[in-house]
Amino acid sequence: MSLQHGGPFWYTEAQHFRDGEKHRTLLAIVRKACRDQLRGREDSLVDDLSHRSAMEHYLTTYGEPELPPSWLMVESLTLGQLTSLVQNLARISNVKRIARPLGLAAPVLSSWLRTYVRVRNICAHHGRLWNVGLGVYPAIPKPSTIKWLGDTEVLTAVPDRRKRLYPVLASLQSVLVVVSPRSSWAQRLSDLLDKHPDVPLRGMGIPADWRDDTFWASRLTPTAKGQ
Template sequence: MRVFDKPAIDIAGQIALLKARGLQIQDEARARHFLEAVSFFRLTPYMRPFQLADDPQHGFRSGTGFRSLTRLYDFDRRLRLLAMDAIERVEVAARAAISNHMGPNRGAHWYLQAACFQRQYDHQRLLGSVRDKQQRALHDYERDCRRIDRLPDEQRKAQLKQQRARESYARHYPLTYREPELMPGWAMMEELTLGDLSHLYAGLAHDADRKAIARRLGLVAPLLESWLHTLTTVRNICAHHARLWNRELGIRPELPKKPAFPWPEQLRRPGAHNRMFPVLCILNHLMRQVSPHTSWDRRLHDLLAEFPEVDLRAMGFPQDWQQDPFWQAPH
């Protein structure tokens, strides 16, 4: 290990450094504006495909221009937005699938029952999380009420307090009901993060519940469990505005094995399958389940067509991927 000795440099210095490394910058004013909005450090991963391999000075290949970097950055940004759009729809549908099955079959407050979960699932953590949300909501309500009490209009005070009480169910429930202490399952489901949702589904004790929930999304239980875990990872990448396009995921999602399952033929063959292509296939399949008239796949096609210079092999795309029947399902 060595002592870190790299100096911080201003934008003018950053542009000079890029030019010294062989990057062509025709419009320095535009480059300066871009680096003011997107930091040099954030742009660094998008430089690597254009840099000479094994060059300690990080030199650029001959003819590489600044626009090549910004185009790749813009493509990745829009890919993240497209992925997040689908993940949001899938996440909401997964919450609904769990709630719509567990409530009618296990009761309004089903999640209070430890028997609904596997022994290794941290049931107390779930209950503590819901309890904390309700307590924070009450604390916020009490703070709002103290502020409202300073107003002179008594009639207006009561109206405002009623409005504040209805602003969230985490406030409304403890202000309205004494027992059970915690909100019903359908409200609890809306308080979970996608990661919490993934863990909750994986932690359900009864195979019958897991299978019935998965069927609502056109899947078998092992696929839904794996795909929720995978999409949690991808969502976290997107939420932090991190590089997605050529990301090698640290996890490999479970892939369908039954021949009748609509799935790209290339992904039925052995391989690493840890790039973005399988994730996009997962999102495409799930979007067709939760939104049968979706145009999400067309938007993906359009994005890739707009950036033909992007190396799809780095994303795990096979050749002639668009010819696979999986991507040609009628709308």
């Protein structure tokens, strides 16, 4: 967005957003984050070992513009607020540009973000996640544009599997392949499931042979794949 629209403060301009009220809410959120950062700085001054964050550096070094550049603004948002920002962009072409590096179409990105907000909220409130329908679930991407399950029909092979946790896990791994290629998340997921063998995979919509799919197998150790 910064490259396309004249610099890092594009988000302060209402023309880039569909809903003016939501845009004003975004700016209020960022202003509050700035105030909270400066308020926290007063407490940290007594600790010689504390390190200034990038946000604090900007706020205490530059007098203007009032608000931070967009890459700092984004870091101050919750997942829900970030999702709202993307969904409120006025031009679908901008959403496409955001989605393209992930290999996703704009509607798929929006679907995944909504699903992640739902999952995050369940976890944050200590809700039950493993064996419930989520209410929202990620759209299925075209495998030709993104790293995806080798068995493209596995999500439709069993009724309601698409509405369970498994497609969310697959979508998270697909994103990680792009943004964190060395991530060990898939291995840690495998280890977690092994640690709790009493939790049925079926309740999560996970196939019994899920580790055999090339999508996961390439990220697992030989021991994990052979289990």
